[in-house]
Amino acid sequence: MPAQRVETSIATVCLSGTLPEKIDAAAAAGFDAVEIFEPDLLGCPSSPAEIARRVAGAGLRTSLYQPFRDPDHTDPARLPVIRERLRRKAALTRELGTDLVLVCSSVHPHAVREDDRLAEQLHALGAVAAEQGVRLAYEALAWGTHVKDYRHSLRVARRAAHPNVGVCLDSFHVLSRGDDPGGLGWARAEELLFLQLADAPRLSMDVLPWSRHHRLFPGQGGFDLVGFVDAVLAAGYTGPLSLEVFNDVFRQSDPRATALDAMRSLRHLAEGVDRSTGEAGTAVALPTPPRPLHWAFAEIGGAPGAAADGARRTLEQLGFYQEGQHQSGPITLWRSGSVRVVVNARGTGGARLTSLGLRVPEPGAAAARARGLLAPVVTRSVGPGEVDIPSVTAPDGTWLQFCDLENSWLQDFFPLCAADAEVAAERPAALVFGGVDHIALPQGFGGFDRAALFLSAVLDLQPTAVVDIAGPDGLVRSRALLPPVADEGGGVRLVLNVAPSNALLRGRTGGGGHLALVSSDAVAAAAEFRSRGGRVLDVPGNYYDDLEARGVLDPGTLARLRENSVLYDVDEHGELLHFFTANLGPDLFLEVVQRIGGYRGFGAGNAAVRLLAQTAAAEVAGTAPGAGGPA
């Protein structure tokens, strides 16, 4: 990426709401420019000039008007009509404050097949554009009648041989076809008028509905956007990086939040491009990702009274001891080896993970990176003598608190106990945990892709494939974020879950928030936990009968799993033994995980059974919001 600042732009179609709401959201997120999408304009009561003033007043510029469709036709009698249409749209484009019109390759059955004839018609449109003082950026739609790929659009645009005709590149149209930007070596910089960026999950479906419903912001999908942008910049492109994302969920979400996601994705993308080219050129220089990354603590909040008591009791039954008491409130600190859990008996909404402490070499830099990626800073009162932990808020409201290597944050707690080593000697061997295996955060509607982008960008984690889990209320979507290979000294694992829309409509969460502890003997841990009065989530006998029928375990092991409600999974790398505690809140439980021989998953094969068992347990308890049948 060249050293000058790269302009950022977003198409209004990415955002929900009315055109003024979209413009304001783009401005609030710090974009430089907006592409105006024609349907947004047609439904807007403001005139183009008023819209241009609104854009300018918001500190933006209009980067492009789009789309001008079906520019060519086999019937010569149609051409004057098309030219007149362009003349008017070009005038409108000028009123909107830009000189760039996106022209899509035709999807019309009567589109021109021969390149020469098509180029001739584009040349004539170029003349109209020149009269009106605009330029035409010709884009190959992946589903165009004849022109489907950018190499073809480049050829035709060059053959049009008009200074007001160039091309628009769209990463989706290129990468969805399995194409690569290699053909850009052949392009001249002045031909590259515009660049639209979209990521997407790799789906096997028709490219049109894939494009119209499932695009994502860069970093959220499966395309190599860094490589793509690298290649376009290397070809001499100097225009804006403009996001054009059609997504069914984003269309329904708060446009201001979506615009922040969009800008965050561009900043993260630019960082990737700089890293790839070895040059610094992004608009915002971000501190490098925090490494190594370790868990400092997990905080359970939102649970006053009995709920906090229940959390503390469960921790004690798992062998945790109380290490400290906060100076300024009903906040207790629980420890087991390297694992620390804070129980904050304040707040409302039911016990959940309200804050995650991350131990990093440079907490200030980590927080600055998060702020550079548009994370809101946590403003909280720091009492006299208390440590100010640099903290930001994730999109789901969870605090990320960056703690130093010395764990200075512990100074806020009055120590209540001897050193861990002394206590550990009294702890049953089965309840010695090796650390935090992973932490799962439930997400609300629309929060899933947002959280994946936020956490992967801020903490430099790698999102894995999305998994659907069939629960009694519908499909739960789940996705793990793993440490990059480069973070071998540390590494935290997060899992994001989102409950089905209708479950959310009915006020259920069902996202399965939890803290998973590493055990070297999950069966013994379950037995010891139970002997200390702990409540393990009951697993049905039918589950063990199935394991038995599959013949994957010896009878003795199977009997011990069955007795202790420990579940089993296997992947090509190894095996997993794990159990769950009874729920501590409507959407919070603890898990104990024993990975054997390099198992890499998170027990997704058992998640459907867990969801049913949790529903059954909630029905028995008659308490949790998850209780009762679907409605």
Added chain:
Amino acid sequence: MPAQRVETSIATVCLSGTLPEKIDAAAAAGFDAVEIFEPDLLGCPSSPAEIARRVAGAGLRTSLYQPFRDPDHTDPARLPVIRERLRRKAALTRELGTDLVLVCSSVHPHAVREDDRLAEQLHALGAVAAEQGVRLAYEALAWGTHVKDYRHSLRVARRAAHPNVGVCLDSFHVLSRGDDPGGLGWARAEELLFLQLADAPRLSMDVLPWSRHHRLFPGQGGFDLVGFVDAVLAAGYTGPLSLEVFNDVFRQSDPRATALDAMRSLRHLAEGVDRSTGEAGTAVALPTPPRPLHWAFAEIGGAPGAAADGARRTLEQLGFYQEGQHQSGPITLWRSGSVRVVVNARGTGGARLTSLGLRVPEPGAAAARARGLLAPVVTRSVGPGEVDIPSVTAPDGTWLQFCDLENSWLQDFFPLCAADAEVAAERPAALVFGGVDHIALPQGFGGFDRAALFLSAVLDLQPTAVVDIAGPDGLVRSRALLPPVADEGGGVRLVLNVAPSNALLRGRTGGGGHLALVSSDAVAAAAEFRSRGGRVLDVPGNYYDDLEARGVLDPGTLARLRENSVLYDVDEHGELLHFFTANLGPDLFLEVVQRIGGYRGFGAGNAAVRLLAQTAAAEVAGTAPGAGGPA
């Protein structure tokens, strides 16, 4: 269809909730049997024997246990493990109260390729099955490693040559491949052990996710289920018709409502099969669909006080006059030519279409048909001297009231006015409406496919393709139900809309409920309506500038459309002019429609502009629940 009663069955995977909830829902909907889906069993704390008792206690039987996966393997060492797995699953199947196990064609990379060897392995499994007293129904999964189509599964099953081995047919796996049931001519009746039915929309995507997420009940999708079932029955199949539908929305919906949909779809399907074969054989003999079908009235309810006043005022401004006053409440009857609208100033929830009156030759038969299709009967108090109109409730709560050809229902109203002919003479020519063009009903989450099935079955309407409309809150899904060709003497058109999930989450409706009137001059109607003080939904000038740029209208016409906020659309058959009134309720407005030259659509091309204009209007008014920006 043979004359004996055909057994009905449903796979538990069709329904949400826990296994007992699914069983109870299937029983409540009147099914004869359930297929038990393995994951439902594994997550259930009840033993197989207890489940069998629950099934029997609910008046059902277990028709099948499924699925037994990957029955074959290229490695002979794996075969004893597979046979032991089958032995245990067979025993379990017996405990569940059935003798039928569904065996899927293998999706394993080490599946056996050669038919002989595969048949040999199936024969060995047949021997295990015989020992345990069960039969194996071998099913070709469309994405099987080698066995992908039912012809292949039939060949292999026959070559297995074991009396306990036959096939299961699944309409989805056959029809999704573009295959047809023609190969069944070759099958023997005793080989056809089971029949699973699912419909689906015609999508161009990988068959696996299509199958796992988008199946529908028969009649809701695009497959020819009647032809398929016809062919299977003609081949001598005598087992149950069993629904197996994986659908993301059904998984989230009330299992009792979904089970009713399922049973309704089977009854409608059976009717179609009988109609096709000319034999009567369905479990429930349904009266023939009501024909010809005409609108008797539309009732606006849920709007006491000012809202009812607003509705009445708008009707007057559209040239309606008050024809009657209900005997027993604040209910007024409004008329314009053949169009009658009832305004019921009782109820809550905001003005909406609460009841649709349909004029039919035999109201009792029409209601009996609806009841046979599991429609709840409306129970309401009929005052002395009042007419009892046979009525049922659609799944969205709208009443369907079947009125006789003599319009006896008018007797409930005191006449307030002279005959229509006299009043009509005073009505402005522009406000003479030719009837009701269509009525649009907004649906809640999960109600879209349900309503399409209900209305198409009860009224014998033809569902058309689903259209997505990009509104400011997300994509609105829309689908029209059209009269069958056979109903040329009458015919009502309905449109179903469902707002985006998140709009529903935020308490918005946005489904665009409306009553559309037929005009011979929409521009004059709009002008006259406005001159009488009526409020037309303002259409932005940008919309008309676009029409002008497209060059589709002469300047004079365009100017008149612009002046009166009348919209324009065109399809291959003709043109449409139409306008909308300001909203009468959060999700109710009136439309005036002029079809020119055989235009067949519903103005979907203008729906995005309408949604934005309605949002803008609600923002100005600051009242409707649709007001305000997305959040």
